[in-house]
Amino acid sequence: MSEPAIEVNQLRKSYGDVKALCGVDLAAAPGTVLGLLGPNGAGKTTAVRILTTLLPPDGGTARVTGLDVVKDAAKLRAQIGLAGQYAAVDENLTGHENLEMVGRLYHLGKAESRRRADELLERFALTDAARRLVRTYSGGMRRRLDLAAALVARPPVIFLDEPTTGLDPRSRLQLWETIEDRVAAGTTVLLTTQYLDEADRLADKIAVIDHGTVIAEGTSDELKDRVGGERLEVTLADENQAGTALEALAAIASGEPPTCKQDLLSLPMRRDGGGIAVAVRRLDMAGVGIADIAVHRPTLDDVFIALTGHVAEHENGDQAEGGEPADERTAERETERVA
Amino acid sequence: MSSLAYTVSDTMVLAKRNLLRIPRAPDLLISFTLQPIMFVVLFVYVFGGAIETPGFDDYVDFLMPGIIVQTISFGGFVTALGLAEDLKKGLVDRFRSLPMARSAVLSGRTLADVGTNTVSLAIMIAVGLLVGFTFDASVFEIVAGLGLMLLFGYAFSWIFAFFALTASSAEAAQAIGFMAIFPLSFISSAFVPVESMPAALEWFAEVNPFTTVVDAMRSLWVDTPAGNDIWAAVLWCVGLIAVFAPLSVARYRRAVSR
Secondary structure (H helix, E strand, C coil), X not given: CCCCCEEEEEEEEEECCEEEEEEEEEEECCCCEEEEECCCCCCHHHHHHHHCCCCCCCEEEEEECCEECCCCHHHHHHHEEEECCCCCCCCCCXXXXXXXXXXXXXXXXXXXXXXXXXXXXXXXXXXXXXXXXXXXXXXXHHHHHHHHHHHCCCCCEEEEECCCCCCCHHHHHHHHHHHHHHHHCCCEEEEEECCHHHHHHHCCEEEEEECCEEEEEECHHHHHHHCCCCEXXXXXXXXXXXXXXXXXXXXXXXXXXXXXXXXXXXXXXXXCCCHHHHHHHHHHHCCCCEEEEEEECCCHHHHHHHHHCCCCCCCHHHCCCCCCCHHHHHHHHHHHHHC | CCHHHHHXXXXXXXXXXXXXXXXXXXXXXXXXXXXXXXXXXXXXHHHHHHCCCCCCCCHHHHHHHHHHHHHHXXXXXXXXXHHXXXXXXXXXXXXXXXXXXXXXXXXXXXXXXXXXXXXXXXHXXXXXXXXXXXXXXXXXXXXXXXXXXXXXXXXXXXXXXXXHHHCCCHHHHHHHHHHHHHHHHHCCCCCCCHHHCCHHHHHHHHHCHHHHHHHHHHHHHCCCCCCCHHHHXXXXXXXXXXXXXXXXXXXXXXXXXX
């Protein structure tokens, strides 16, 4: 594999007594999306600020496109684009003037900056609003303009700090499509988010971060496998048939213990068991009546709860308990789903 | 391009951006010019009759150079508020992540505020002429006075840039600014002759650079004896810039907006 676009080793940063990052390792291959997932205050923004040269680290190293964020900061700034949580665009300039200004500050030259501004405004569906002051823009338009500003110099690596926080679903989807589009064109993206579906959809690799440490890393599927694979949930027409049903499904069960609450049967499935179609056929052959049947796929919410012992949306200070031991995860997940 | 050329072009790009703001969001400028206009009315028509100004036929001729100096010093607030707003809205983060000159955010801001000060200077002179102020000066002296005021305003932009980057909020920067400018501008020759003050205050007023600048303006615009005031005033301005510009830039490099 070629040199990583982002490479972080044992990165540390404290604000006084507060440890924002305590030894974070990250890596992203060129042209991929690395998702940094964690609750508020987990250290995501601090990591982005260090990687974009806004903040010096206390210890460890960080390289972006092979350039050190401290020693080569000046050179690195020409290689990166940043779109922040708060759309950092000038309210009293038009959309076009904003992008032109950013182009000029990347030293693209006047003519090229203007051309690039036109091009990006068109791609982000802002051409009609190009000559309007940004203070008249909607939240979604501002975010699009902010993202466009990050792309002005066609940087090989872009950093998106919670790019869709506070956006309506439609604007969110549009922004996701634009990001996917950029990645397809070869851009490396580091994305922080507290939305699990966002990481699930966009990220090739996800690092789950909490209290300044990476507590899990992998693809979305790998993380889901850590909390157990898919579960089959059958609502029996007659709860007395539970034993018969378990016997019929034994061949596709993963071996982990099933649970049975009255008429609801829940059992972990093997990956190669043939899925819900086989389950239905087998239950039918055994003469088990089915009121309802579904496959529950673990979401990243389940992953997060299993790994950290709290739901992702919680503020950092709200919880004190640590991660749950592996064998309690299943039970934990059940209770959290009810809640 | 060399790095110096980039510094200049980055400064120009940001100065232009800040200048565009003036007509687009004029409320800031209006609020900072209305207040001195009220002061002019207050001093000319309310207090003026009770203030003895030996050597002046009309209090307004004594007052205008002084009140213009005070107004221009308050122009630093525009610098502080603009910077504080950019910090709060994350624009400074964006600028700091760009391969631009680090000093350009400040130099572009202070340069644009020379433009703001030009506008408020024009308004103040117009108001002065309306309430009866008359120049006793050559065209050259009038222009020299305008130049001195813009230089003085530029110095205060840097002082206030430093306040804005040091204080925890725009409100705090404003409070620090008021605390500094109020005593300096009132315990000076701006509104009353310093000889009328108690000894301690008179001593303070004599060494106060505001007095130096106000006296320099009077000698240029209403033909009072100049002494060394003009050169001393220019030196004060250059000295303040030489101290506060590097201080502000150093502060900016470390500024962490959250």
